[in-house]
Amino acid sequence: MADRTDRTMIEFYGGLGVIGGSKIMISTPNARVLLDMGLDIPDGLDLFREPVRRRCGGELADYLNTGQAPELPGIYDPAQLPVQGPRADRSEALAVGDPRPTAIFLSHPHIDHDGMLGFVRAELSCHAHPETVELHRALAISGLGPVGRPVTLQPTPPGTAITVGDIVVEPIEVDHDVPGACGFLISTPDGRIGYTGDFNLHRNGGRRTSAFAERIRGVDALITETTLLSFDPLPAEPITEDEVLTVIGDRLAGPQLQLISAYERDVERAQAIIDLARQRGRTMIWPGQQATFLGLLGVRDVVTWDDSRRQRKAHQIAVANAIAAGTQPTTVGLAEVWDRPSDFLVQTDSADLPSLLDLPISVGTGWLHSQGEPLGPFMSTWQPFMDWLEHLGVEVVPAGSSGHAGPQALIEMVKQIAPGTVYPIHGFRPETAAHLLGAPQTEARTIVPAAGIRYPLR
């Protein structure tokens, strides 16, 4: 019989003091469940930032050798572990599979949650919402998917309880800014754990999130994202999608060409912007990869460039793949855009700044920033992008809203769930988050998790 202290354990392999990189292992002596497999976002210097190019096929080895991936036992594909380099001596131990049944559960398809799925051992099942599975298929065809081996996901509808040894995992939908977002209720022999994934209460009235909170009410431990507690001062509660569309709509009323960077994985907002542009007499034009991705997911009125605008190779390949998959994207040529600039809204390609020179940019052209790349000043691609916009006289217009819960919404959630213990992760300031989410605001005990520590559920 196992000792009480080595029964259900929680270990954190990412998301500590950083936004993203979530990887949480729940284990008993009989089973293991890994929640998310996000790409690590270094809290210090990111050695792989632009203009560094990752080495195709050797990404996991390079991440492990630089300490930018954690040593997850029995999870990695042995074929991708380093054979030389500073950490190669660890590969033998990492290559050994764990005898316990092990499964991975993906909360939602954002790179800081799914970016390392291509590094996983082939025999491990990875469960995801059916919409996430569809989205991953579209990512793969568009050349936008995770690196590593092709990802195979097990479609697992919300509400379906999956048994892994003596652990039961139930995915429950939450509101976020990508299709198929889920949190999880994990039942173990020692008690119940709730994991939020990423969530908010301001999209679609927060109905899914509220139902999730109700379903996991009273869990022994709650692992929650704390993205919007990362900043000092704390940000205001995020604006609603209607308010985002009002900002965009105002800008589309003008007589000039308008530019935008929206995040294509926010499929709902992408459709809303396309529809809004059409109502204002404009056609929204996407780069080939994004057009292919959105078209495969059934988004209406997706338009991309014809051959008159030279796009990067990746876009050309994606469009060819779309045609091979039986979807013929609608195209627009540069001449039409030069003839009638005010009839168009153009999604920018942050990896191809000189392509801005193709466009009829004039005084009054704005760049609507709506969660697309470059994401913000923390990205090395941000400043060059800003320099180009300034050079061309393009005004930057904030036109987005976070997919994460605002500070008040987070506190409300914890109150509603009333967990025994809260583990704040996925934020820059976990100590502040713990302070804000614990007593006296709520009745929960808080633990700021650290790497390399196994936390007993009891």
Ligand SMILES: [Zn+2]
């Ligand atoms: Zn997310």
